[in-house]
Amino acid sequence: MSNAIIWVIMVPFLGSLVSIIWSRYASLIAIISNLAALIASTVILTQVYQSGPFIHELGGWQAGLGISLRADALSSILLVMSMTVISAATFYASTYFTDAAKRARFWPLWLMLTVALNALLLSGDLFNLYVTLELLGLSAVALTALSDNRAALQAAIRYLSIGLLGSLVFLAGVALVYAGYGTLDLAALAKVVQANPLSQVAFGLMTAGLLIKSALFPLHFWLPSAHASAPAPVSAALSALVVKVAVYILLRLWIDVFDLVLTPASAMLLGTLGAIAVIWGSWQALQAQRLKLMAAYSTVAQIGYLFIFLPLIVVLPEGTLQDAAFTALLLMALTHGFAKSAFFLSAGVIQQYCGHDRIAELGGTARALPLTIFVIALSGVALIGLPPSGSFLGKWYLISSSFHAGQWWWIPVIVVGSILATAYVFRILGHAFGPGESIGRVLNWGREEIPALMLALIATLILGFGSAELWDLVAQHGDTTGN
């Protein structure tokens, strides 16, 4: 059973190679290999749920020399989320590309993106994190450029150069860590890291590099153009997953490894940047003229919420309160992942139907594409944080943690952010329900609309009602790298 941790990486990898050779059957290969990887990821999650975190040493080579893969509560939950979103987007993409040449280029890169995501989430040492981060960045850039127009190419070049800079800064931090401690294994580092100047500089460099990748305000400038100009299934994966795994690495480093180095003051600084991102991103989303650009700015805002948790987690006493804040952070990340990918997939349907995605000209789409607008409304519920979505619970715990930590000033930020989110979601719905000519059937394109609906339902219903399991999982096998 522990082989699942290898299959979840190897199956999409083999799929990627095979899909280059048999490009005619590429979409079938992608669907099969991603479903297999989805099954493998749920096997990993059940294993973690039943018997706790586990490590797999590739080829029997021990950490330090070989590559070790590690699954714990945090990584296995995110793994299942990423495979669910990827699988849904794979079904969607199987009919999305009409141009045969584009389709042949899309599938190998798409599967490579899956490989990079899964390998990153299961990596147990800093250098593997760097390599997978680069692999992820390169495949994401190539997929962005697939739109093949001027805006997309410019966005892709900017995305690539800024991403390279981020990973080089991260790598410089990794070099310093190796100089100081002689190991890059996260579990081994967690035991030996001390709060000295070397650790602080190394930690600062790695954090700075990852902040570029996770697009925290004011380092978000590359995100809106890249996410808005990529093809719809790619935008979904970029916004829901690629940005989020950078946040995942940051959490790993901050909470598990460098917890002694992270001072409340630096956590407060990051929380403040997160708060600015919430307000500024939501405001820009409200101003945006195009649907996909609006969704991209909304991602900037939603990433901001995740950073507000940080100063709270640092201050709260270990135990139930800290676990609750950490779980709420995870729940927010999951809900955003599912909701935003559903949103981008629906935006893609609208773009294909109308030939544009200008918000002001969406009149009549609610009658022409009822299901798609329903999905947009559902994911809007999750973006605003209305019950019963997962982010309602997440925001609830964010507010109560702010009270417990004595940091009341985050509460107005959350309130204003939610009001702005309500405004930008209802702005779309207002235009969509406007007058228009055509009347469509409920379901127009099954392969495209149903995956989006599934993702939106997971975000609004399943994560809201079924999140008790998540609490158990984190409480039992929480943020422990040591074992």
Place this chain on the structure above:
Amino acid sequence: MISTQLLYSLAGVGLFAIGLRATLLHHLLLPRLLALNVCGAGVFLIFIAVAYAGIEGMADPVPHALVLTGIVVAVSATAMALALGRRLESKESETMKSEAMKDE
């Protein structure tokens, strides 16, 4: 008299800083790519200095393996950026041609 290791590390930090500054200042693709590669060379030099264990001692192999991987990544990323740049240029000249056609 400073040690060899420190000298190389400081040179690495210097290269990194020069590359970083130039990356942030330049907006054209080619200078920016060159700057990024200088920046990367700085990081690799730091890694190599970390591995050094004196003239007598054997160098630590792990950082060498890391630098090799890093170089492969840097080369492929540079190649990709250049390819994207060329693609963008051909797109731009196409639009310019079609605009010129319209004018005539």
